[in-house]
Amino acid sequence: MMKDLILLLRPHQWVKNGFVFLPLFFSGQILNIDYLLATVVAFFSFSFVASSIYCFNDIWDVEADRKHAKKRFRPIASGRVSKRAGYGLMIAMVVLSIVLAGCYFRGDVLYRVLGILLFYYVMNIAYCIKLKNFVLVDVFIIAVGFVLRVLLGGVVTGIWVSHWIVLMTFLLALFLAFAKRRDDVVVYEETGVLLRKKVNRYNLEFMNQVITILATIIMVCYIMYTVSEEVVSRMGSPYLYVTSVFVLAGLIRYLQLTIVDVKSGSPTRVLMHDRFIQLCIVAWILSFLIIIYF
Structure with missing residues (x-):
């Protein structure tokens, strides 16, 4: 119990x-x-x-x-x-x-x-x-x-809380939510089963375009954040852009899991089980720790 x-x-x-x-x-x-x-x-x-x-x-x-x-x-x-x-x-x-x-x-x-x-x-x-x-x-x-x-x-x-953090959090969450919905669309188009109401108002072409657009906006927004004069001055380092590598790698990997492997139904499960994404997150955190705190 x-x-x-x-x-x-x-x-x-x-x-x-x-x-x-x-x-x-x-x-x-x-x-x-x-x-x-x-x-x-x-x-x-x-x-x-x-x-x-x-x-x-x-x-x-x-x-x-x-x-x-x-x-x-x-x-x-x-x-x-x-x-x-x-x-x-x-x-x-x-x-x-x-x-x-x-x-x-x-x-x-x-x-x-x-x-x-x-x-x-x-x-x-x-x-x-x-x-x-x-x-x-x-x-x-x-x-x-x-x-x-x-x-x-x-x-x-x-x-x-800066507008950068709010904006990137919103965009990333939106990206993950659409990727999760895409799995429901795949099930619906393959079996005809509606796992959620109104899933039939989506289709794979639409979902693929949306998550691709969001991934692009997230990456551009993040790069703009790392090279912003305000952020560079506040962080005290001009090398924040280096962390963009790990963000890009993580996004591409998640797109692969979503579009190729169709395994984005649970972002939490992906985070807890995919070693490549875990490595990207750890590398991103470590690079930020070094840049900000050392």
Whole structure:
């Protein structure tokens, strides 16, 4: 039972909440213990809220999940966890998130943190109930969710979040969301099975063009970021452009997984299992650490 409850929370998806660390990382303050601790608290507060939404999603979609080849094995869809237990866990995660934030943050910071968490929560509940059935709206909501993670990281540390970070986070999340939807389109065109409503409003030609355009914009935007006078001055190094190599390699690899291997259905699973992308990320982080901190 405990294992199934943990599966219901989808803790492996918490890796996406690592975006709250971006303001801290790019500011060069990663070694500031106070900032780091505040960001860790924000990470877990956001993760608990996200897990609450996963519980609600599995409860709301239980009938559809039972007809799905893979989702039918989820704790609630399989019957291993009752809806009542799912609702209880959902509420517990929200309470835990609020208590954690309330115990650490104070004043305006606490109100802003709770405001971001509430906005994210309401937006995603609406997404689960209705908005995910609207073409394009669904992927844009996912992208906004990642921007909220970044903004939360800025709020709890007091670090200014630049337009560069917001823009690149939004574009990258949009790219990953469209790549994920592409897998649903492939299944629909091969089997006629609608894994999501309105998937038939997409086709492979459209999806390929969209993710290619987004990948191009992301790369151009990132290069502009690394050579921006403002950023070079703030980072204190003219060599930021070197990190573009790892971003380009990672994007090309993800396009290969998406278009050739059709394995982009879960960005989290790709991140946790693809060694090439993991190597690109590690090399990117190490290069930034050297440039910023040494």
